[in-house]
Amino acid sequence: AQSVTQLDSQVPVFEEAPVELRCNYSSSVSVYLFWYVQYPNQGLQLLLKYLSGSTLVKGINGFEAEFNKSQTSFHLRKPSVHISDTAEYFCAVSDSGNTPLVFGKGTRLSVIA
């Protein structure tokens, strides 16, 4: 079964600084990878997804992620964060098109003014 590791439970960063949130998954022949964001007391919003094709995926709010098959990673990056990016970020993976998503434990991004 798939598993997802988000190495950092909390990441504090100053406003306008770059950030990288790390995600590694257990190996599989093919995977679909997702990043979701959860603002306080809200639901899960899709940031971006990798299904196939280009390994660099661009999402909403200026975020991007790179799929690295050899390192089984899908790290999320943003070159300049805003206060409004403060939220919980979840990496998720599925083995194929319709199997249930497996989530990581989440990374709490705190942007400091």
Place this chain on the structure above:
Amino acid sequence: EPEVTQTPSHQVTQMGQEVILRCVPISNHLYFYWYRQILGQKVEFLVSFYNNEISEKSEIFDDQFSVERPDGSNFTLKIRSTKLEDSAMYFCASKRGGPYGYTFGSGTRLTVV
């Protein structure tokens, strides 16, 4: 943009009572899922549903839980006799078949007292 709708947004119930959480998936989606998130923890898969039957379930989804799609639009999660540890945010998700993303609802916060 189409949304997954969940009602109610917040439900408080007494231990031992039955609760039904409701979801209206996106109309042309074929696969349906329930997840839960205990406060401060990761998002956990409960059950997936396709072609009017359960396709996969986790260890959490025991005999106290059931799902139904009674009328072709609603997708419900029933907990027969709630326990304190059932207190969590419950998310419904749906997707089209194949390599497409999963769309989540905004969740129902269940509080068992």
